[in-house]
Amino acid sequence: MDKQQMTDIIVTTKAERGLTWEKMGEDLGMSPVWLASACLGMNGAPPEKAMAITEYLGLDQDVAKALEAFPTKVWDQTVPTDPLIYRFYEIAGVYGTTLKEVIQEKFGDGIMSAIDFTMEVDKQEDPKGDRVVVTMNGKFLPYKHW
The missing domain is CATH 3.30.1160.10 (Cyanate lyase, C-terminal domain)
Structure with missing residues (x-):
């Protein structure tokens, strides 16, 4: 599983459960900003945090391993439109x-x-x-x- 697949699964699960990054961070004892960044693929999570995130969301080991993987921090070099x-x-x-x-x-x-x-x-x-x-x-x- 790559970081994009991981992100898609996490974001979909988060939305289905009506969660916010703030609520997840509070429940997991993590910064909501760091948590969102890791779940969006821009940071790697230590094994214990990856496990906590996936257990909290009811996701499998493939997602945990993808959370642990070192990211390649590349973003679009054009002017953002959002x-x-x-x-x-x-x-x-x-x-x-x-x-x-x-x-x-x-x-x-x-x-x-x-x-x-x-x-x-x-x-x-x-x-x-x-x-x-x-x-x-x-x-x-x-x-x-x-």
């Missing part, structure tokens, strides 16, 4: 150099890790319209000079 995903693309385009400048002023020449990384998505109620709060927390990795 409005929500496009907005993140737009944020990176508009604010990417600004974030780079501010981060490097504070930390020096380097990058924010997407490996030693966590992300939270929260809802902030607001009378003018609810707000999406995305918190990204990545380890700073300075460039090596030699």
Whole structure:
């Protein structure tokens, strides 16, 4: 079973059971963001987490093995057309150099890790319209000079 087949099975089962990533994460004691990423094939799960996910959803060992497999992180290189995903693309385009400048002023020449990384998505109620709060927390990795 490949990652795409695994994802199709998990997403279908999740929908059939009326589950949310938030509910699944809460029940499994996992970050809903990490859980969704692993189930969508962008992260590999350690064996104990893969087993917990598949047992929770009533899925077989083939799905667990696919969850454990190391992913190949390739995504479409064209501009995304889904409005929500496009907005993140737009944020990176508009604010990417600004974030780079501010981060490097504070930390020096380097990058924010997407490996030693966590992300939270929260809802902030607001009378003018609810707000999406995305918190990204990545380890700073300075460039090596030699």
